[in-house]
Amino acid sequence: MFASMLAFVACGGGEQPTATEPESTEYPATEVVEEDAVEDEDAGVVEIQLRTVGETMADMEFSPKQIKVAAGSSVVVILENEAEAAAMIHNFVLVNRGTADEVYPLAIEAGPDNNYVPTDNENIIAYTPMANPGESVKVEFDAPEPGIYQFICTYPGHASMKGIFVVE
Numbered sequence: 001m002f003a004s005m006l007a008f009v010a011c012g013g014g015e016q017p018t019a020t021e022p023e024s025t026e027y028p029a030t031e032v033v034e035e036d037a038v039e040d041e042d043a044g045v046v047e048i049q050l051r052t053v054g055e056t057m058a059d060m061e062f063s064p065k066q067i068k069v070a071a072g073s074s075v076v077v078i079l080e081n082e083a084e085a086a087a088m089i090h091n092f093v094l095v096n097r098g099t100a101d102e103v104y105p106l107a108i109e110a111g112p113d114n115n116y117v118p119t120d121n122e123n124i125i126a127y128t129p130m131a132n133p134g135e136s137v138k139v140e141f142d143a144p145e146p147g148i149y150q151f152i153c154t155y156p157g158h159a160s161m162k163g164i165f166v167v168e
């Protein structure tokens with residue numbers, strides 16, 4: 001332990017006497033590049049306003065039903081539950097395409113204590129808490145790889161609520 005610390009100090013000290021000035025002028029150039037990268041990420045924040053409408057299980061739905069984001073985006077989905085009926089409790093769960101039917105039974109198993117989200121399932125990419133009628137909830141996540149995904153509501157009996165999430 002001590003020996004390796006000595007070696008580290010000796011190595012670092014060896015460079016400093018001759019290289020302190022030139023190196024300090026090179027570092028800012030590197031930092032500027034990193035800052036640019038951060039700015040690009042900020043520019044890629046996409047805020048999605050998603051609503052749930054309808055007052056019965058026959059007409060409840062997401063609006064819009066299709067969301068498209070650019071690859072590499074930081075995505076913020078704000079789900080606004082516009083319903084008034086007490087049974088209209090909804091969430092937004094982003095899943096891999098074609099896996100909704102696999103996720104539903106697991107959501108029931110997860111139960112109300114887990115907001116009806118089987119959080120350890122590998123097909124779930126992002127999810128919000130449940131929104132009661134009149135409530136808004138949100139989730140932030142990095143857009144997954146380019147492709148087509150599905151978003152669903154995992155509240156029991158709400159399997160008819162579906163949308164398409166496209167990353168391109």
Ligand SMILES: [Cu+2]
Pocket residue numbers: 088089090091153154155158161
């Ligand atoms: Cu729902």
